[in-house]
Amino acid sequence: MESKIEAVNGDLPLPTAQQMLDRCIVPVKAEFLIRKGTRRADAGSSASDAAAAQPASAAEKKQNREQEQSRSESRKQMRKEVRAGRPAELCTNHLLGRCTWGERCKYSHDLAEYLKTKPADLPGSCPWTAVQAKCPYGIMCRYARTHGEDDELHRLLATVPPVSGGGPVAADGGDAAGATVPTAAPVVASAETETVPVLLSELPLPTSIEKEINYLSKDIQNLLWKKRYDYNKADGILKSMDLRISFKGAKKPDSGGSDGGGGEKGGQPTGTGTGTQKAEVLPQGLPALAGDEGGPGRGREGMLHNAASDAAGEEAPMQVDAAASSAPTTTTTTTTMGDAEAVEAPATKRQRTGDISSGGGGGGADVTAADPVTVAPSISDAAAIATLRSEQHLAKEAETDNPTGRTAALVSEAHAAHVEVPLRPSERRRLDFRGKTYLAPLTTVGNLPFRRICKSLGVDVTCGEMALATNLLQGQMSEWALLKRHPSEDFFGVQVCGGYPDALARVGQLLGEQIQVDFVDINMGCPIDLVCDKKAGSALLRQPSRIERILRATSAALGDIPLTFKTRKGYNDGEDVAHTFLHKAGEWGAAAVTLHGRTRQQRYSKLADWEYIHRCGESCAAAGLQLIGNGDVFSYSDWNQHISDTGGHLASLMIGRGALIKPWIFTEIKEQRHWDISASERLELYKQFCAVGLEHWGSDSRGVETTRRFLLEWLSFTCRYVPVGLLEVLPQQMNHRPPAFRGRNELETLFASEDSRDWVRISEMLLGPPPAPISFAAKHKGNSYSAPGTASELDMARG
Incomplete structure (x- = not known):
């Protein structure tokens, strides 16, 4: 059996529902099965049955890794093509007369040239102006001509003819401005033709835009970059459990000077590691290794832990009693996020932070974690507090006989103030x-x-x-x-x-x-x-x-x-x-x-x-x-x-x-x-996703393309859905693969396509054409596993 279920040949009898179930195929009704032709699938997504039946060898594993890297490179290439086709973003700080970068600025300072290459506006209205709010993207917004603002920039924008390619176009390629296409029976592009698809309708407008939370404030980010965030509470817990702390050069928020952990110069993070391993003597007499894998641009791959430290601390198992989780800890000063930073518009923050907002320039903390090898008996909370009180009492008695005892009393009181009684399980928030x-x-x-x-x-x-x-x-x-x-x-x-x-x-x-x-x-x-x-x-x-x-x-x-x-x-x-x-x-x-x-x-x-x-x-x-x-x-x-x-x-x-x-x-x-959700109802979900995507990622060109990319990732999964009305046996199972079938209308058939080119066409129906032709490669495999021993099973096992 081939890894991709082919269309039913017209010369062969149609399989029964039970036969399809036995082959782990979704039992689609006979009248919807495609009898001739094959279902197009992305190249490189299947392997031969002979290879699938054999265990994966080292060479096959290497080949699979190379294929995964190839898919990753394809995704990077797609984003590069989109960026290359998109005009340079306008520097809003330059428009406000406060850009300090000058010619080195990565954003465009040529307003006239930007307006000439700015893509045509999307149909509909700006989501921000729909809720009577000022659009944070200004003339960079893909709905800028609908803002209705009477400032100099928008008046200049009105004098520049829009670049074609962003508005609705008819199936014959002509201008369809003002024309309405019924949502229930849209005109869509054929997979075998290059007909431009119709932009069905406008995206839904929000009734209100609620501000997202959990932003990282700039002040806290600077503390993290400079390794000055106060981790006294966590470090106290780790020390009470005799767990090694491998973070080097951590500073208090009010400290200054050079950081012992490396990677900082003149108060600014350089984003580079020390390049060496420095040792720290622990109570057990073992060194804690400081990793040398720090640095900028590591993104989600920057897990900066050294395997050597793990090998040094994993041999002896740890035995901790129930009191360990309630060990005394130290308090810390909490720095809260500013309200202004939490509600700052994404575009404003993007222009203000420059390269920093891309997520690749931080990397100032060189961290290497390691586990302990032994655990000393932990002292209970009550015993710890009793000991501190005894120290205070003795210090105060000594103070009456010896004037120098005042210093000891102050030190003891300060030590006691840092003892935090851990929460009991009954004092935590309840989860249900x-x-x-x-x-x-x-x-x-x-x-x-x-x-x-x-x-x-x-x-x-x-x-x-x-x-x-x-x-x-x-x-x-x-x-x-x-x-x-x-x-x-x-x-x-x-x-x-x-x-x-x-x-x-x-x-x-x-x-x-x-x-x-x-x-x-x-x-x-x-x-x-x-x-x-x-x-x-x-x-x-x-x-x-x-x-x-x-x-x-x-x-x-x-x-x-x-x-x-x-x-x-x-x-x-x-x-x-x-x-x-x-x-x-x-x-x-x-x-x-x-x-x-x-x-x-x-x-x-x-x-x-x-x-x-x-x-x-x-x-x-x-x-x-x-x-x-x-x-x-x-x-x-x-x-x-x-x-x-x-x-x-x-x-x-x-x-x-x-x-x-x-x-x-x-x-x-x-x-x-x-x-039995209809194709038009599914289309409304995609529209709603695009609408909230523009609200989240932005309504400028970058935000539109980011929304498109995540929409394409989602479509790589939804193509596996078979409508309830087409099933011979309910319900569809996760481990069953859909055969080649036609939907009850053209839109439903388009949604079932496994060809990434059709996914791009669906995105064009909602967000207009991309700034450059793109070839999309899904990050995750949307294919389910199939019958034991088949190629699809092997593909899924490999990731």
């Missing part, structure tokens, strides 16, 4: 996931606009995209952008990833002081090689003792914010270990746990093991810990089955790929029905 639908934290596609679409469709709990702990500590704006929250997300958490207690404890303190969240989740199940090679994600399943240290330290540093984590069954097949420690996670500080019913080795190549999830659910329920199941939930019947089979042991289910393919699954669960 029972019966709530939970959208998984999804990399790339799980962005804020997509979460807003899911909120409108009934999801209860949302979580931000996975952010790397070390990048957050460096103040990288690209990483902090993943923590943004819309006010509509009333039950919201953020997910961080790291492999060492010191980094995650500091991130816990930082997040607890700087952002507003309902919980913080640690990703301990990510299967990506880049993450696992840094001892994070699924690699933690190889050393459950480190999971305990991470949870105890991070939960204490978070204060009253609940801590959760997500993990898998085990690292390799046949090495299931989650059941050995999940029921203990509540004692370690976790408020809830999400279990994905696969191993890291499986990726998505096999069905989730729900029997194992049920087994862990029983032990967690007995321990009073909420367990959330995850894997292959694709309909409300799947939801009902998994909830009922556990006898109430599962608090909820987390939905990931099912929400990517059909985000209306949350509506189906709430209303307990299979929603």
Whole structure:
């Protein structure tokens, strides 16, 4: 069987529904199957059956990595083409007469030339002026001609004829200004022709624009860049647990001078590491290594932990009693985010920060985490406070007999003031996931606009995209952008990833002081090689003792914010270990746990093991810990089955790929029905996504193209959806591949296409043509696994 299900040949009889189910094909009704021709698919997405049947060799793994790098290069090339075709952005500071860069400025100072090359406005009205607000993008907005502002710039814009290519065009290529095309029966481009598609209609306008929260203020970012943020609270927790702190040269907020950790000169971060390894003598007499992997531009790959420090501290297991999580800590001074920074318009901030806002220029913190080798007995809170009070009493007695005793008394009082009694479990915020639908934290596609679409469709709990702990500590704006929250997300958490207690404890303190969240989740199940090679994600399943240290330290540093984590069954097949420690996670500080019913080795190549999830659910329920199941939930019947089979042991289910393919699954669960959503209703969801995308990423040319890119990523998943009205057997299963079929109308057929060129055409119908021809390559594979031993199974196993 070929990895891509081909169209049914006209000379062969149509397969029955059962035959299609046996072959893991979605059972589509015969009248909708395509009998001739083949379904186009992106090149390079399939492999031969012979190669799939054999285990992956080292050469095949190398080839797969090269293919992944090729896809990454294709995505970079697409963004480069878009940037090359887009006119240089106008420098707003120059227009205001305050640009200090002069000829070195990366933005254009030639207003006349910019207006000549500015793309035509999109049809409709500016979302900002629709709510009676001033558009922060000015004449750079793709709706600038509808602003109605009577200033010199807009009057000049009105005198320049618009560049063609942004407005609605007819199917024959002529101008269709003022013409209306029925949404129910649109004229779309044929896949075999180069006919320009019709821009269907205007994007919906918002009734109000609510300000997003969880921005990183400039003051806090500077402290992170210069390594002057006060981590006394987290460091006190780590020291009380005898955990090594491998962050070099950390400063107090009011300190000055040169940083011992390197990478700083004259008070400005240089973004370079020390290039050497410096040792710090610990109470155990072992050196703590300072990593030399720091530097700018590492983005999401900048997990700055040294494997040598891990090898030095992982041999001896740590034994911590229950009092360790309540060890005395030190207080810290919290610096809050300024209101002005939180509400600053994206375009204004973009122009003001320049290169810094791109997320690649920070990198000032050289961090290397390591684990302890031994653990000294921890002292209880009551004993610690009693000891301090005794010291104060003795000091005051000595003061009456010896004048120098006053100094000792002051020191003792100051020491006592820094003792913070940890929160008891009953004093933390309560989390209740029972019966709530939970959208998984999804990399790339799980962005804020997509979460807003899911909120409108009934999801209860949302979580931000996975952010790397070390990048957050460096103040990288690209990483902090993943923590943004819309006010509509009333039950919201953020997910961080790291492999060492010191980094995650500091991130816990930082997040607890700087952002507003309902919980913080640690990703301990990510299967990506880049993450696992840094001892994070699924690699933690190889050393459950480190999971305990991470949870105890991070939960204490978070204060009253609940801590959760997500993990898998085990690292390799046949090495299931989650059941050995999940029921203990509540004692370690976790408020809830999400279990994905696969191993890291499986990726998505096999069905989730729900029997194992049920087994862990029983032990967690007995321990009073909420367990959330995850894997292959694709309909409300799947939801009902998994909830009922556990006898109430599962608090909820987390939905990931099912929400990517059909985000209306949350509506189906709430209303307990299979929603035969029409093509026009799906189109409205895409329109709404584009509308909130322009609100989030901006309504200028850069914001439009960013919205297009994430729309294309989403379309690479939704093409796998088969409408309910076309199914022979309900419901569609996650592990079934759709055959080549035609929809009930042309738009439905277009939405089912697996050709990325059709996805680009759909984006043109909503956002106009891109500034340059693009060739899109999806970041994630949207194909499901198929029958055992097929090429598609091997593809999914490889990522």
